[in-house]
Amino acid sequence: MSGGEQGAARPQVPLLHDPRFRGILAQALTALVVISLIWAAVDNAATNMRARGIPTNFDFWDRTSGFDVNQTLIAYSAISTYGQAFWVGLLNTLLVAGIGIVFATLLGFLLGVMRLSANWAARSFAAIYVETLRNVPLLLQLLFWYNAILTPLPAPRASLGMPSVTLTWPDAPSFALALAAAGGAFFAARFARSRAEDDARELLASVGAALGWIVALVALLFGASVFIGAPGGGVLHWGGPAGVYLNNRGLLLPDPRFGPGFEWVMAALALGVALSLAFGIWARRRQALSGAQSPLALVSLALILGLPLLAFFAAGGPVTLEYPVLRGFNFQGGVRVLPEFVALLLGLSLYTAAFIAEEVRAGVQSVARGQTEAAHALGLRAAPTLRLVVLPQAMRVILPPLTSQYLNLTKNSSLAVFIGYPDLVQVFMGTVLNQTGAAVQVIAVTMAVYLTISLATSGLMALYARRTAWAER
């Protein structure tokens, strides 16, 4: 510090020699130069655009687009507006990015842990996967998947058809057999667990339980006649008009139309979710009181899937399927999954998973060896050690680069334009821009969209990181 504190009056310094004044002056001058450069550029662009008759406003937004898009998540046709085309493209981008992030995360964590496995085959597979996928340009991979998927597919008229499936209410014998088999399987599983010290009997009971579940499932799906010869059918029936087609325009599936009574299925789903949450709370309390661990995943699955299924049958199957039908050279009706979508999803997920795997590996390796040893010394086995001790600590190292990978995947989805998937860039920055000529507006909006998605993603990840942080000192 200077000696200024000693006297009441600080000694005068010439203004130009004062570092603070110099700093402010330099920054003000820089700001002035930058602002005037931007101003000149904007003014120049505006003048030129006006001179060439290029639109400088957003009037085009509500005009009819006149072009079709082959994958639309909202109602859209050639008579829709450019604004609606924007939303179609945006939703397509979000769809492929969202599903891609889920796939890449699951696969990436699996591969990352595999790479550290003691198992030679698992370790080598993960290493080869990572080194191959992340060292080949993404665009090449996308084109590879696109051609690999598209080439073997036939034209619509020669579609590969699959027999359709009709859903009905199971008849009494099927239902009774299914219930009996499921009950038997349940008690076999209980017996197996209670006799955990006897290896042979445990194995036998486990096999019995598995068989019981299979019998129950088959009886329910295909009917009791499969097992006991009694007439009557299960839930699924093969035959009827073909419902599923595969050709080079995509995978065609029956379009479900929800009839009256479907609200009961939705209500049952809501009830199932609520009940499984309640069961989770009850299981925690039960653990606290008696130490028993409850099969939370199994019960939740039964509640969330089973209840709606029961409601579905009880309401008399309130879903009718609209089947795709070949008319002339193409199909009408049904739902179509584009080969472009599958190729883009595969390419993005597999590529990003390789990077996530490396980050997971780095995170796990950053956790001190002593942590694993301490957990082992306490009697924890490998899997709970990984889940309870290693991964929670590794997550702190994994999260920041994981966020970058999510952003990369979202931004890389714009490579869709090269294989013709109608994402935001292809629809909006491609077709809309070409037709309207409103280049500046369209590009600005597109950039703003990616910026918003990215900031939202990193915001959410930062929130998660803060929630899982722990006190250091």
Add this chain to the structure above:
Amino acid sequence: MAAIAQEPAQESAHEAAAIEMIGVNKWYGQFHVLRDINLVVGQGERIVICGPSGSGKSTLIRCVNRLEEHQSGRIIVRGVELTNDLRKIDEIRRDVGMVFQNFNLFPHLSILENCTLAPIWVRKMPRREAEDLAMHYLARVKIPEQAHKYPGQLSGGQQQRVAIARALCMNPRIMLFDEPTSALDPEMVKEVLDTMVALARDGMTMLCVTHEMNFAKQVADRVIFMDRGEIVEANAPEPFFANPQHERTKLFLSQILG
């Protein structure tokens, strides 16, 4: 289960030994870390192992709970032989507690959660019972008031006492200590040693790798001196310190006490 506050029972010396090591050998590549180790530890016996660094003393106790694998010979812990059988390893680890030089507390869990993790997931103990048990042992190591802090917020001595409490929560019959005071500031050594002395007085079977010779004199039934992977000398503390038999022991003691 009435595991709460149940102290390790004092068992008679006539029962099977706590630990038996018969002709144990271990190599790291070419390096022969443990040479033909023969050691029988009785129930409730307290053993201090000392020796120069690299003598294999840490490796020896880490073989007892399979943090290290021995390559020949037999190790039998409370009548159960250590083999590649995972269930035998689990059984032994449940009964053998360990305290490390660097504490190895779980930094992402609170002190209380550090102590309840293994009772809940390994012993399947109810959470509340596990928490009561943890508080009991945290009180015994004299830091119950820190239960809701995180390891990073505690001093080294406090962390090591938590590590001891964490191990005790599994109600172990044998405790292994791997240089528990070597990473501590001098003023914190005493609080950890006091905890260990109290534990010894309660009759716990203990295997301690340490250079704290006063601790050895105070509680050890036997002191073992190791050098270059072999047990050179094993004796009761009084004759061990007063009248060491081997040249290497004399040299080591003169260096460490000198």
